[in-house]
Amino acid sequence: xxxxxEPSDAGQVSRSRVQLAVLPTxxxxxxxxxxxxxxxxxxxxxxxxxxxxxxxxxxPIDRGRLAAYDRVCGFxxxxxxxxxxxxxxxxxxxxxLMTAPDFPIPLAGVVHVGNRITVHRPIDAAETLDFVAYAxxxxxxxxxxxxxxxxxxxxxxxxxxxxxxxxxxxxxxPGGGERANRGDPPPAPHAWxxxxxxxxxxxxxxxxxxxxxxxxxxxxxxxxxxxxRPIAHxxxxxxxxxxxxxxxxxxxxxxxxxxxxxxxxxxxxAFGSTSAGDFALHDTRDRPxxxxxxxxx
Numbered sequence: 700x701x702x703x704x705e706p707s708d709a710g711q712v713s714r715s716r717v718q719l720a721v722l723p724t725x726x727x728x729x730x731x732x733x734x735x736x737x738x739x740x741x742x743x744x745x746x747x748x749x750x751x752x753x754x755x756x757x758x759p760i761d762r763g764r765l766a767a768y769d770r771v772c773g774f775x776x777x778x779x780x781x782x783x784x785x786x787x788x789x790x791x792x793x794x795x796l797m798t799a800p801d802f803p804i805p806l807a808g809v810v811h812v813g814n815r816i817t818v819h820r821p822i823d824a825a826e827t828l829d830f831v832a833y834a835x836x837x838x839x840x841x842x843x844x845x846x847x848x849x850x851x852x853x854x855x856x857x858x859x860x861x862x863x864x865x866x867x868x869x870x871x872x873p874g875g876g877e878r879a880n881r882g883d884p885p886p887a888p889h890a891w892x893x894x895x896x897x898x899x900x901x902x903x904x905x906x907x908x909x910x911x912x913x914x915x916x917x918x919x920x921x922x923x924x925x926x927x928r929p930i931a932h933x934x935x936x937x938x939x940x941x942x943x944x945x946x947x948x949x950x951x952x953x954x955x956x957x958x959x960x961x962x963x964x965x966x967x968x969a970f971g972s973t974s975a976g977d978f979a980l981h982d983t984r985d986r987p988x989x990x991x992x993x994x995x996x
Contacts, residue, residue: 804868
């Protein structure tokens with residue numbers, strides 16, 4: 700499965716550190732992105748990833764938000780953080796990086812195509828996290844360009860969590876690089892669960908994640924991006940799969956997913972997994988929405 704690339708330049712690229720006092724406000728960042736997408740905005744896109752990393756320390760874990768997130772995504776209610784929860788905690792920092800005027804790929808129309816999360820050890824709700832976000836590995840793709848946005852969570856200076864999100868910026872001029880896989884999709888693991896997803900999944904996830912992208916919550920917003928109805932957030936789909944796998948997940952593991960077809964809301968999906976740690980989410984015609992693997996570290 701082709702997922703996010705492991706950052707290879709973490710020790711080679713010199714980045715300046717910008718330390719923030721608090722996490723940015725997501726709504727203001729989306730407004731910035733929309734203004735930057737307007738004709739005549741004057742924004743110039745860089746040809747290289749930004750040489751800056753953003754940091755914020757001492758982010759507490761909101762137990763009420765954690766419980767609401769667990770319910771929306773199907774996890775058990777515990778004080779142990781699901782692997783995907785630090786992603787939503789630190790997402791405003793990554794979004795701040797991606798909405799900078801010189802970020803190589805404009806946020807409007809960007810596609811989240813893959814996500815890799817490494818859990819080094821369980822994280823308890825009583826802990827506080829220090830986050831760092833940076834971008835790396837800008838590369839051509841046959842439909843444009845891809846870039847990895849890395850989010851790292853530390854406790855007391857120890858890295859306990861790392862997420863790598865791969866984003867595709869579709870461009871009119873092909874990038875000429877890595878080609879999308881246009882062959883037959885891999886065989887789906889035997890589907891042992893079918894989930895009926897209501898339209899409210901999009902708005903419920905927006906509330907607990909803080910990501911109110913209208914493509915997930917509004918029919919009009921979805922139509923502006925070419926979809927007939929709202930689509931589920933990719934990170935909700937990943938979280939829902941991990942919730943189904945929760946009894947099998949070790950204390951330390953890496954889970955890697957590639958996002959394929961969007962999940963329309965409402966809709967019905969089929970989930971399956973193998974004993975080796977492979978899993979997939981398909982539509983009722985066996986077309987993949989998501990394919991993934993988890994491996995113990």
